[in-house]
Each structure stands twice: as structure tokens, then as C-alpha cells.
Amino acid sequence: MSENTFEPKIVGFLCNWCSYTASDLAGTARMKYAPNVRIIRVMCSGRVDPSFLLKAFSLGADAVLIAGCHPGDCHYQNQNYKTMRRYSMIQHTLPQFGIEPERVKLVWASAAEGQRLADAIDELSAEVRELGPLNWSKNWDENGRRLEALEDIAKEHEEAMEVPL
Amino acid sequence: MSENQKGKLAVYWAASCGGCDINTLGIDTKILDVAAAFDIIMWPCATDGKVRDIEKLSDGEIDLCLFNGGIRTSEQEYMARLLRQKSKVLVAFGSCAIEGCIPGLANMNNRQEIFDTVYKEGSATYPENPDDLRPQHETEMPEGTLYLPVFYDTLKTLAQTVEVDYYLPGCPPEPENIWKALTAVLEGTLPPPGSVIGPNTTVCDECPRTRTEKKIKKFYRTWQIKPDPDVCLLEQGILCNGIATRAGCGALCPQVNSPCIGCHGPNDGVQDYGARMISALASVIDSEDPDEINRIISEGIPDPVGSFYRFSLAGSLLRRKKLHTSHKD
Numbered sequence: 001m002s003e004n005t006f007e008p009k010i011v012g013f014l015c016n017w018c019s020y021t022a023s024d025l026a027g028t029a030r031m032k033y034a035p036n037v038r039i040i041r042v043m044c045s046g047r048v049d050p051s052f053l054l055k056a057f058s059l060g061a062d063a064v065l066i067a068g069c070h071p072g073d074c075h076y077q078n079q080n081y082k083t084m085r086r087y088s089m090i091q092h093t094l095p096q097f098g099i100e101p102e103r104v105k106l107v108w109a110s111a112a113e114g115q116r117l118a119d120a121i122d123e124l125s126a127e128v129r130e131l132g133p134l135n136w137s138k139n140w141d142e143n144g145r146r147l148e149a150l151e152d153i154a155k156e157h158e159e160a161m162e163v164p165l
Numbered sequence: 166m167s168e169n170q171k172g173k174l175a176v177y178w179a180a181s182c183g184g185c186d187i188n189t190l191g192i193d194t195k196i197l198d199v200a201a202a203f204d205i206i207m208w209p210c211a212t213d214g215k216v217r218d219i220e221k222l223s224d225g226e227i228d229l230c231l232f233n234g235g236i237r238t239s240e241q242e243y244m245a246r247l248l249r250q251k252s253k254v255l256v257a258f259g260s261c262a263i264e265g266c267i268p269g270l271a272n273m274n275n276r277q278e279i280f281d282t283v284y285k286e287g288s289a290t291y292p293e294n295p296d297d298l299r300p301q302h303e304t305e306m307p308e309g310t311l312y313l314p315v316f317y318d319t320l321k322t323l324a325q326t327v328e329v330d331y332y333l334p335g336c337p338p339e340p341e342n343i344w345k346a347l348t349a350v351l352e353g354t355l356p357p358p359g360s361v362i363g364p365n366t367t368v369c370d371e372c373p374r375t376r377t378e379k380k381i382k383k384f385y386r387t388w389q390i391k392p393d394p395d396v397c398l399l400e401q402g403i404l405c406n407g408i409a410t411r412a413g414c415g416a417l418c419p420q421v422n423s424p425c426i427g428c429h430g431p432n433d434g435v436q437d438y439g440a441r442m443i444s445a446l447a448s449v450i451d452s453e454d455p456d457e458i459n460r461i462i463s464e465g466i467p468d469p470v471g472s473f474y475r476f477s478l479a480g481s482l483l484r485r486k487k488l489h490t491s492h493k494d
Contacts (some may be wrong), residue, residue, distance in 0.1 A: 051440035085447035098487025149239035
């Protein structure tokens with residue numbers, strides 16, 4: 001895929017109580033935002049295990065958006081503070097893997113802030129478009145000679161001289 | 166295996182240190198019981214055995230294969246495939262085979278960088294390597310072509326290479342657990358295929374230290390603090406991985422004031438050990454201020470991959486660092 005036709009694939013984890021409602025509001029108010037985000041509704045942004053992010057990247061996502069209630073407004077009292085701390089830990093860890101921390105975005109969007117969510121999605125899409133595709137599983141590709149080398153071993157063993165009894 | 170006939174046992178090592186073999190011998194005189202129950206047809210560390218004899222076996226003729234080590238070269242991949250084909254039960258034995266372990270940490274580099282370290286800067290070519298010679302897959306000689314195994318950019322786990330029946334965790338697995346696993350094989354009391362042979366709980370459950378509520382304001386490296394011998398190490402701010410690590414070791418390290426580093430890997434149902442640690446630690450950091458949180462984390466955990474993926478990088482969801490390579494040796 002050439003650079004100018006690259007459409008980022010973004011997975012968005014939206015909390016049920018604020019941000020998913022915000023996206024509903026954005027929809028009913030016909031706000032326009034980038035179509036690159038695939039939304040998954042979770043009960044709380046605190047439900048978003050870091051392995052969800054890593055799995056999304058390993059399966060081909062270019063970026064992940066996490067959206068939840070504003071700090072202090074969590075439906076489950078203080079779970080979004082856990083999200084805040086996990087986000088900080090993830091941002092600290094990803095660069096070591098060679099992944100730009102900008103590929104994970106955390107946004108607080110209340111049920112009334114459809115526009116804020118739409119803007120965040122637009123911003124993230126633009127940023128990721130700039131960063132380019134992640135294409136993570138390509139990192140696991142091996143040198144093309146791997147399979148040949150495996151066959152070589154079997155061939156060598158076949159051709160090797162039998163030791164006479 | 167039939168009742169009056171001995172079974173066949175193969176033990177193999179790939180990218181590993183040999184510790185798994187040592188601890189297998191650590192079952193002491195019970196090794197004689199193993200030899201009484203099995204013909205040991207291959208065990209490079211302890212007995213003689215020829216690859217070509219294995220090649221001549223019919224499929225599934227080996228009753229039990231204990232495979233330790235990760236897959237780093239084409240030769241190791243060949244052996245993994247061969248032993249899979251010839252074995253009824255293939256056990257990923259020890260952390261390397263299960264999740265890459267310390268050799269898997271080299272997935273933070275690629276082949277080029279590893280070769281630079283070894284053949285340019287390292288001691289392998291002491292005193293020097295002026296012509297910058299590197300191992301080649303093929304070398305033409307007057308007598309014919311010589312082959313060396315292809316060295317991979319990415320170390321793979323055994324299960325990323327072939328189908329695995331059982332997993333025995335630990336770096337290395339403790340002799341008691343090895344004996345338990347062998348007994349289960351001999352008595353036919355193995356859990357369902359695909360299982361990890363070991364308890365499904367965490368090191369904390371085996372740790373005798375007192376636990377109360379965890380609230381961490383600052384992480385300490387082990388040399389920065391003299392820990393209280395009776396209180397949970399994590400509560401004292403020492404990065405102890407016991408909270409995310411499978412039990413089975415008897416909490417050996419925390420009992421001698423040394424934090425758990427996670428060699429038994431994750432419990433059932435956890436896809437990514439490091440993510441589990443990140444998640445668990447995020448819950449116990451005692452701050453609700455983003456700047457303070459960032460400071461606690463960046464000052465206290467300078468090497469997150471080394472801390473959270475020391476044993477599990479190759480088996481993790483991301484498997485390695487982003488690969489920059491032109492695929493030239």
C-alpha cells in the first residue's frame with residue numbers, strides 16, 4: 001500500500017457510561033469525524049487490560065484510542081485512575097519496543113462531549129497517517145532462506161555416508 | 166507404551182543454557198527409575214544419541230520428548246520438527262521452550278546487531294577480527310559446499326514452531342516439579358493436552374511474607390533499599406513479579422529478600438505476562454496526579470521490557486522489538 005492511500009486502522013475502547021454515549025451524541029448530532037476508528041464498547045476504561053492494546057497491535061492495528069469518563073466522574077468511583085496509571089506505564093514501555101507512544105491515545109470525554117471525542121479521533125487519525133502503518137506481524141518474518149536451510153539439513157543427512165557396521 | 170516394554174525418552178536442548186538438563190539430573194537417584202522405565206534414546210547433555218537414528222524411527226515412536234530451549238537457528242527448528250514428528254508427547258520444558266526466556270531477550274536486537282556484538286565488539290573473536298568475518302550459511306570450499314545453520318533475527322518459542330502437548334514452567338524447572346511431571350507421565354495422570362503442568366496460582370500464595378494493602382509511592386531497585394525480611398517486598402516498593410507469576414517454586418527468591426523475577430511465567434488464561442504486570446502495578450501505585458504517576462514510573466522502572474518481559478519476551482503478544490534489517494548477514 002503506498003503512503004498516500006494509507007488509511008490508519010484504529011481500535012477505540014470506549015467506556016459505556018461516558019465516551020460511548022459521547023460517540024452516540026456525535027452520531028445523532030451528525031458531527032463528522034474520521035472513519036478510521038473501530039469502536040469497542042467496554043463497561044469502564046479501567047476494563048481495558050494492556051494486553052488488549054498489545055493484541056490489537058499484533059493483529060494489525062495502527063493505533064489504539066482509549067476513552068473514558070473524566071477523572072473524578074467514573075461510574076465505578078476511581079477505576080479510570082487505574083486507566084491513567086496503566087496509560088502512563090504503557091507510554092513508558094512502548095518506545096522500548098520501537099512503537100511510537102503517540103499510537104496510544106487516552107481521552108476523557110463525558111456523555112455531553114461528542115465534539116471532544118470526534119476531535120480526538122480526527123487528531124489521532126491525522127497523527128497516525130503521518131506516522132505511517134505499523135504492520136507489526138511483519139517484524140516476525142524471517143529471512144527467506146529459512147525454509148531452504150531446513151531442507152538443506154535433511155538433504156545433507158540423506159547424502160551423508162552410512163557408517164559401516 | 167505396553168506393560169512389559171520400556172518406553173522411549175528423548176531430551177533435547179536448543180537455545181538454552183543447559184540448566185534444564187542439570188535440574189533434570191537434579192532428581193538424583195530417581196534418574197535410575199527413569200532409566201528403568203525408559204530407553205533414553207537421545208539426551209545430548211548426558212548420553213549418546215544420533216540425529217540420524219531419530220530420523221529412522223517411525224512417527225510417534227518416541228513416547229516422551231522433553232524439549233528445552235528456544236528456536237534461534239534453522240538447525241534447532243529442524244530438530245523441533247523432527248522430534249515433534251517422532252514423539253507421542255512433546256513437552257516444552259522450561260522457560261526457554263515455553264516463552265523464550267533470557268535467550269529471547271535478544272529479540273530486542275536483530276541478527277546483525279547480535280553478530281556485531283559477538284564478532285566485532287565481543288570476546289568471541291579475541292583478540293580481533295580485522296576482516297570482519299561472520300558466520301555464513303554457505304561456504305564454498307575446494308571439497309564442496311559447507312553449511313552452517315541459518316541464524317534467525319527472532320527467537321521463536323517451541324509452540325510458535327510446532328504443536329506442543331505440555332508445558333513445564335521454570336527457569337529451570339525445579340527437580341521436584343520435574344519428578345512430579347515424570348510421575349504423571351508414568352502413571353498416566355497427565356492433565357488434558359495443552360496444559361501447563363503446575364499449580365494455577367501465583368507466587369504470592371506460596372510467599373510467607375505478610376501482606377496488607379499495597380500503596381506504592383516510589384519504586385526501589387534492589388540495591389537501593391534494605392528490605393524488611395517479613396513484609397511483602399512489593400509493599401516496600403521493590404519491583405517483585407510474584408503477583409503475576411505462576412506458583413510452583415515455593416517462593417524461593419522472596420524468601421531470601423530477592424524479588425520474584427517471573428521465571429515461571431503467567432498463569433492460565435493470561436496472554437501476555439508483561440501486560441499482566443503493567444496492569445497489576447498500575448493498580449497499586451498510590452497517586453491520582455498524572456505528573457506524579459509519570460515520575461514514579463519513569464524513575465522507578467528504567468527498563469520496563471527487562472522488568473516485565475525478562476522471561477517472556479519471545480512468547481509475548483509483540484514477540485520482539487521493531488525489526489530494522491536489510492536481511493543481510
